Amino acid sequence: MDGGPLPSCSHLPELLPGAEQFLDAFWHLSADRQIGMQAGPIPSASIDRWADRNGLDPDEYHLFTHCIRAMDAEWLSKAAELSGKERPDKPKQPARKMSTELFDAIFGVTHDD
Numbered sequence: 001m002d003g004g005p006l007p008s009c010s011h012l013p014e015l016l017p018g019a020e021q022f023l024d025a026f027w028h029l030s031a032d033r034q035i036g037m038q039a040g041p042i043p044s045a046s047i048d049r050w051a052d053r054n055g056l057d058p059d060e061y062h063l064f065t066h067c068i069r070a071m072d073a074e075w076l077s078k079a080a081e082l083s084g085k086e087r088p089d090k091p092k093q094p095a096r097k098m099s100t101e102l103f104d105a106i107f108g109v110t111h112d113d
Contacts, residue, residue, distance in 0.1 A: 022064065
């Protein structure tokens with residue numbers, strides 16, 4: 001990401017048959033990201049156009065979209081980690097505590113006094 005040399009990878013994963021198409025598409029679609037303070041997710045319109053141009057049927061489209069989104073989430077997570085920033089699509093949530101009364105009401109706990 002910073003233009004430096006790539007780290008050596010002595011244990012690259014083996015791709016399942018047919019996965020090359022998804023990986024190639026992912027890198028092609030990555031060029032469509034909006035870049036601001038940090039990289040954003042691949043736009044849905046870009047994924048739709050790629051699927052349409054490559055003639056994916058509805059079942060293939062669902063799998064393709066799921067795979068591209070999963071790869072994109074990993075890429076965004078790693079990019080945020082490397083830049084020291086939070087993922088843009090995952091705002092930091094404050095810790096929430098549940099009251100005893102709410103817990104009891106949700107899970108049907110009764111107290112016999």
